[in-house]
Amino acid sequence: MHESRDDFATMGRRVLTPVALLFVVYLVGVIGYKVIGGIGHSWLDAMYMTTITLTTTGYREVIDITEHPAAMVFTIVLLLFGATTVVITGSMITAYVVEGDLTAGFRRRRMQKRIDAMRAHTIVCGAGQTGSAVVRELVATERPCVAIESSPERAATFERQFPNVPVLVGDCTEDEVLTQAGIPYASGVVVCTDDDKVALVTTVLARQMAPKARLVARAVNDKAAQRLRQSGADAAVSPGNIGGMRMVSELLRPGVVTFLDQMLRDENRNLRIEEVRVEQRSSLDGLNVQDLRLHEYGTGLLLLAMRTRDGAYLFNPPAETLVSGGCHLIVMGDPPSVMHVQAAGTVG
Numbered sequence: 001m002h003e004s005r006d007d008f009a010t011m012g013r014r015v016l017t018p019v020a021l022l023f024v025v026y027l028v029g030v031i032g033y034k035v036i037g038g039i040g041h042s043w044l045d046a047m048y049m050t051t052i053t054l055t056t057t058g059y060r061e062v063i064d065i066t067e068h069p070a071a072m073v074f075t076i077v078l079l080l081f082g083a084t085t086v087v088i089t090g091s092m093i094t095a096y097v098v099e100g101d102l103t104a105g106f107r108r109r110r111m112q113k114r115i116d117a118m119r120a121h122t123i124v125c126g127a128g129q130t131g132s133a134v135v136r137e138l139v140a141t142e143r144p145c146v147a148i149e150s151s152p153e154r155a156a157t158f159e160r161q162f163p164n165v166p167v168l169v170g171d172c173t174e175d176e177v178l179t180q181a182g183i184p185y186a187s188g189v190v191v192c193t194d195d196d197k198v199a200l201v202t203t204v205l206a207r208q209m210a211p212k213a214r215l216v217a218r219a220v221n222d223k224a225a226q227r228l229r230q231s232g233a234d235a236a237v238s239p240g241n242i243g244g245m246r247m248v249s250e251l252l253r254p255g256v257v258t259f260l261d262q263m264l265r266d267e268n269r270n271l272r273i274e275e276v277r278v279e280q281r282s283s284l285d286g287l288n289v290q291d292l293r294l295h296e297y298g299t300g301l302l303l304l305a306m307r308t309r310d311g312a313y314l315f316n317p318p319a320e321t322l323v324s325g326g327c328h329l330i331v332m333g334d335p336p337s338v339m340h341v342q343a344a345g346t347v348g
Contacts, residue, residue: 018089025082026050032078036071037063054082111166115182118144123181125172125202126192127158130218130239134190135162137264141272141335146181148172173201175209183210191217191233196224200231207232273304273330274338278345280325290319297344298337305330 029050030043037045045062052059053075065071122138124131127149138145139162147167149155155169170177172193183189189206191199196219203217217233219225225236249257263271278284284292294301305315309326323329331341 015093018085018092022082022085022089025078025085026054029053029078029082032074033063036065036068036074050078053079054086056083112180115146115166115168115180118146118182119185120187121145121182121185122188122190123148123178123183123186123206124190124192125206126194126218127154127167128192128194131190131192132158132161134192135165139165140264140270141274142339146186148177148181173198173205175205178206178209183213186210186213188214188216191215191228193218196220196227199224200227203228203231203233270334271300271332272335272338273332274342276329276331276338276341276345278323278325278327278329279347282325282345282347284323284329284341284345285325287323288319289317289321289323292323294331294333294341297340298333301331301333301337301341303329303331 030046033046033049034041034043037049041063049061049063051057052061056079063071065075121144124134124138124145124147127135127147131147131149135145135147135158145165147155147158147162147165148170149158149167150169150171152169155167158165158167168177168180170180172178172191183206189210191202191206193199193202199217199219203215206213206215215233216235216237217228219228219236219238221238221240225238228236246257289303289306292303294303303317305313306317306321306323307313307328307330309324314321329341329345331338333341
């Protein structure tokens with residue numbers, strides 16, 4: 001892979017080589033005409049003669065070669081060889097631009113600059129159906145993300161679907177590709193590949209390169225999920241189990257499922273259930289639930305539950321419940337409102 005790293009090498013093979021050859025021909029022409037002209041003519045005269053010869057312009061000659069057979073032979077050879085080099089160089093440059101290589105190279109470098117500037121973003125390994133669903137939710141909740149896909153065809157489809165999300169074409173099991181995706185600065189990694197072996201290697205590598213990032217991996221079955229967790233994944237999700245739970249929920253509690261679906265698909269409200277960590281010495285630390293005044297952070301922001309520091313969940317916590325550093329608030333609201341609460345729960 002490494003397309004962004006190979007752009008200049010490609011340009012060298014396709015463009016710089018004929019340009020260098022043209023420069024050598026031009027240099028030979030200048031030196032040749034300077035020798036032919038002797039001390040009576042300057043280097044500028046030699047450059048002028050070479051230029052009008054290679055471009056077949058036909059202006060007045062400043063160095064007379066009509067009475068010098070050797071000079072005439074030199075001009076013929078220079079004209080034939082040089083004109084051919086000019087045509088080849090021009091066609092190579094035109095083909096390079098028309099085929100989109102130059103434009104694609106610039107686009108990849110701009111994309112890499114965007115990735116290099118990202119902080120606390122999510123890396124999605126695999127841009128298939130599962131990866132696209134993950135990215136769709138990240139985009140909906142206004143979280144920066146980068147995708148890695150080994151298939152150029154699927155990467156192109158993903159790029160059309162999410163034009164504002166950078167996608168790298170490469171192997172997520174290579175540390176160089178993960179480095180290009182900014183893994184040292186990522187807050188999360190989602191491994192969505194269909195191959196369990198690839199998912200396992202990626203999980204181990206990602207955990208080594210980003211020990212503090214939250215890592216979620218896709219597993220085909222429970223045995224694979226156990227291996228992924230042992231390899232460093234914070235969570236392993238089996239699409240089969242999730243699909244089964246969804247089907248039985250549609251059977252037993254269709255109203256709840258419909259509500260959740262509408263909440264996720266409502267483009268006007270864009271409501272989500274999010275987790276807010278309360279750090280010690282933050283503006284939320286030490287307040288009671290009634291003193292949180294969540295309505296000031298956004299319209300319709302609702303506190304559903306609270307997870308205490310010991311891991312216990314308090315659903316619909318009473319107004320006098322103390323909110324202390326280290327606990328987590330489970331709230332429902334739109335992404336901007338949730339971000340305001342998360343900022344309030346952070347020190348500094």
